[in-house]
Amino acid sequence: MSNSTTTSIYSAALMDHNAHPDYKYELEDATYSHDGINASCGDEMTLYLKVNNDTNVIEEASFTGHVCAISQASADMMAGLLEGESIEEAKRLSGLFIGMIQGNELSDEDKEDLDEAAELQSISRMPARVKCAELAWRTLNGILSERDKELAGK
């Protein structure tokens, strides 16, 4: 029952993304949108992606929903990170992030790729909040796997 873990989760970066999210809005011309639910608390988030399907590049990402500070900050960091990345890179980053939250150690290079989102690593030691940190990324995976299915069906 130590104080360090819980308090350190709420880092300055996290608090800033929570208080002033840059990417919390409905994306009118989204190519894809998907609802994600955090089963542990019932929180809902909608993730929007604008994808150029010729180049396979994510041009814009945003989210909406009433969620906790960890979910909100994680979503905001993710949206910023995805902008301008290819679908393949988004999948790789998602794998890195979820792996990190599940307790995998990341190389310094991988941490650099996740940028601020790598700061959420300490949440891996708080099982009750893992789902909060993952919510946006799992919702992203939902979009990407549906997209894969659609493309395979064509």
Add this chain to the structure above:
Amino acid sequence: MSIDIAANPYKKDFPLLVKHPDLAFLDSAATAQRPEVVLAAEREFYETMNANPLRGLYELSIRATESIGNARKHIAAFIGAGEENYRDIVFTRNTSESLNLLAYSFAPTVLEEGDEVCITIMEHHSNMIPWQQACKRAGAKLVYLYCDENGQISEEEMQKKIGPKTKIVSAVHVSNVLGVENPVKRLAELVHAQGGYMIVDGAQSVPHIKVDVKDLDCDFFAFSGHKIFGPMGIGVLWGRHELLDAMPPFLTGGEMIESVSEQDAVWSEVPEKFEAGTQDAAGIYATDAALTYVEQIGLDKMEEREAALMAYLAERMEELPYIEVVGPKDPAKRYGAFSFNVKGVHPHDVSGILSGENVAIRAGHHCAQPLLLYMGMHTCCRASVAFYNDKHDIDSLIDALDVLGGMFNVK
């Protein structure tokens, strides 16, 4: 108030609280802590009378069987059913299982298509989903009693919702979110006048209020041992004998039969008919010890201390302008539970940050999603008190909320 809530003569009885002297445990409505005497009883059972109850004909098994019988007597007396009616005490795993037993075994004996089951909007999911399902199976309708923002269900609402089609009213005695006591005695009167039956979910009332099932005039009463300082895994169902007797079993198998042939079986009598398989006899024995502990301190004394703690909690909460109280403003109307929100901060963040300050509260939907939606929110925070809490625990909560207020700049 004459009670000294700064002093705490009870904490020493609870090994977990002794081991964590800095912890403000304010989540007893989820599960209480257990005193040393309960832990010792569990061990004593295994050391001195461990054998499978009912089965063996040797001394140990007889002692184990006796200990279960004694626990039934104690519980029957404790809830006002009368010690002599101890065979109407059925052991389950928890309140949820007791209520499921009724939804599966009792409901089909009285529910027909077009009938109604009436519950309150403040039910815990454990007294809601079993009735949703029972109604679906029977083609019956689930009707809700709604409360005002103080958690009060009006006489008018009860009159309106309970009618000739109402076969069952199943109501929570004390709400786990709002802490209010529901008028279950009045509900029993109304449903009986219509020829229906009254079920009371006492999970949150038994630890705080002296329960008398005869006075309530209910037909069934369910509660869990772990909320009244007993071990986890012991649920209780009391019912009127003639009703239990007429019901088919819920789970079938060992120990619940009189005789078995290749194609059929004859059921045991109540209560064994409802207790298939090996029971957690040590847990039952320890639940008995928990009730003895409560009686030694005195439920009325506990209630008095909890009321004083609740009044102090409500008073201190008023100092924080960013707290939105959920439920009754009057602390005298709350048994154990004080629910609230911090303006602009998600309850999970509140509880996460409070945890860092060594304050344990519950955050979320409290297994009462329809109630929270009805009250206009998705989630909230809940601090709940038991008699082993003290002034310091509440001061710690307020200090931690103050830290949180600073972090999220909600002052």
